[in-house]
Amino acid sequence: MIDPKIIREHIDVLEKALAQRQAAFDTAKLREIDEKRRSLIVETEKLKNEKNVLSNEIAKLKKSGADASGQIEYQRSLGQRIEACARDLRAAEEEWEQLALVIPNIPDSSVPVGTSDEDNAVVKTWGEKPAFDFAPKAHWDLGEDLDILDPKRAVKITGSRFALYKSQGAMLERALINFMLDLHVREHGYTEVLPPFMVNRTSMTGTGQLPKFEEELFHLDGVDYFLIPTAEVPVTNIHADEILKEDELPIKYVSYTPCFRKEAGAHGKDTRGLTRLHQFNKVELVKFAHPDNSFDELEGLTLDAEDVLKRLNIHYRVSALCTGDLGFSSAKTYDIEVWLPGQEIYREISSCSCFTDFQARRAKIRFRRQGGKTELVHTLNGSGLAIGRTVMAVMENYQDADGTINVPEALKPYMHGLDRITRL
RNA sequence: GGAGAGGUGACCGAGUAGGCCGAAGGUGCUCGCCUGCUAAGCGAGUGUACGGUGAAAGCUGUACCCAGGGUUCAAAUCCCUGCCUCUCCGCCA
Numbered sequence: 001m002i003d004p005k006i007i008r009e010h011i012d013v014l015e016k017a018l019a020q021r022q023a024a025f026d027t028a029k030l031r032e033i034d035e036k037r038r039s040l041i042v043e044t045e046k047l048k049n050e051k052n053v054l055s056n057e058i059a060k061l062k063k064s065g066a067d068a069s070g071q072i073e074y075q076r077s078l079g080q081r082i083e084a085c086a087r088d089l090r091a092a093e094e095e096w097e098q099l100a101l102v103i104p105n106i107p108d109s110s111v112p113v114g115t116s117d118e119d120n121a122v123v124k125t126w127g128e129k130p131a132f133d134f135a136p137k138a139h140w141d142l143g144e145d146l147d148i149l150d151p152k153r154a155v156k157i158t159g160s161r162f163a164l165y166k167s168q169g170a171m172l173e174r175a176l177i178n179f180m181l182d183l184h185v186r187e188h189g190y191t192e193v194l195p196p197f198m199v200n201r202t203s204m205t206g207t208g209q210l211p212k213f214e215e216e217l218f219h220l221d222g223v224d225y226f227l228i229p230t231a232e233v234p235v236t237n238i239h240a241d242e243i244l245k246e247d248e249l250p251i252k253y254v255s256y257t258p259c260f261r262k263e264a265g266a267h268g269k270d271t272r273g274l275t276r277l278h279q280f281n282k283v284e285l286v287k288f289a290h291p292d293n294s295f296d297e298l299e300g301l302t303l304d305a306e307d308v309l310k311r312l313n314i315h316y317r318v319s320a321l322c323t324g325d326l327g328f329s330s331a332k333t334y335d336i337e338v339w340l341p342g343q344e345i346y347r348e349i350s351s352c353s354c355f356t357d358f359q360a361r362r363a364k365i366r367f368r369r370q371g372g373k374t375e376l377v378h379t380l381n382g383s384g385l386a387i388g389r390t391v392m393a394v395m396e397n398y399q400d401a402d403g404t405i406n407v408p409e410a411l412k413p414y415m416h417g418l419d420r421i422t423r424l
Numbered sequence: 425g426g427a428g429a430g431g432u433g434a435c436c437g438a439g440u441a442g443g444c445c446g447a448a449g450g451u452g453c454u455c456g457c458c459u460g461c462u463a464a465g466c467g468a469g470u471g472u473a474c475g476g477u478g479a480a481a482g483c484u485g486u487a488c489c490c491a492g493g494g495u496u497c498a499a500a501u502c503c504c505u506g507c508c509u510c511u512c513c514g515c516c517a
Contacts, residue, residue: 052486
């Protein structure tokens, strides 16, 4: 949620942000409800004050044995007026909240202005596309030839957009999870957490998935829980409703979880291989940062994620998303896109964002500044990295002409010394 | 799942014949004093949210004693529901 003060005092800032994001939103309506809401607050509180004062009088009268029936009678009518007023207030507040919760975050001034992913700005490239003296294959072909991916049986077990890894394929996935966790814990200073894979509605609202994107989420039958679409949700909510100490910031967590997404609206898109699944694994980086340096922390977090690909020695580039492509809660996002020679495309493998105080306001994550004032922290997160897509990248970049796959040097300790994936 | 107990401020812990309780007391923390170090001692302060007012400091109102309802002129205190915690039993990886 954005700062309500912006709605009152700098509506132009919000309107500009909405326009840049190409988001349609009725700001006039929001202002109108905000004013109505506040005048109702004043009115009900005035009545309540009157009631409280009178209550004390009644208590005193009763104590001294005097008659208070007149006051009690008046008190009764006051109660009815308060109730009516409070009802209006509740309605106004609900209406206000419904609107406020679907306003996206305001992009940082450094974010390039644009309308679609074509306007994203490549800010960095690392490494080079590998040269092959044969035609490199896509990972889905390699996977089936090596018998390490079995998409047909995955469909049988569940349905489309699920994967079944086998043998050295499953081991590669597991190796990457451990490799990434170790890297971020031991060299980048993150604390490992393993959170619940289901969360309640409050947590989903805290990070911004709800109320706007419910159709993207798997909801459980019988309890009001959702499968997490990313570890961002449970991990960011670790500190929901808390007041942190200024000197413990930034707090850095790394977490492996599976992620569950409906991928509604992606019908027929990326149907082959590991690209777009209803369930995939991811190692996620989450930071709770001081507002004074949160954008520096974003640079650092992105570098931490990039480091995975550097260690694996795989070519990638980094783009700053433009205003039109920015996610709902984000103020600034870098996408890391990995090169996939078998498909001859760059594919997003990590998305690193600074949410400023947008999530913190919803989830009530604060800290106490030197001098005593509480203030909202800034939250950040990024994939470090998506595991399935990293498997793809390893397979396609490390393939040989005979269809086998070299194991990257950095992964060998995690593959028990195996240096080549072959058909068993 | 069955039976019982309970959920009060950063923490511990008073507060049940309803009003004077945002809440005693203690610990912790902050600031000041004192003590040749350390410990102790003395004094003051120390919740959050949303409003009003103000340039600001501040002043002020309302709400919050797990959450949501209810009874009452009035609820931390009474009633109902939910959630959570603990103990015992059952079941189970």
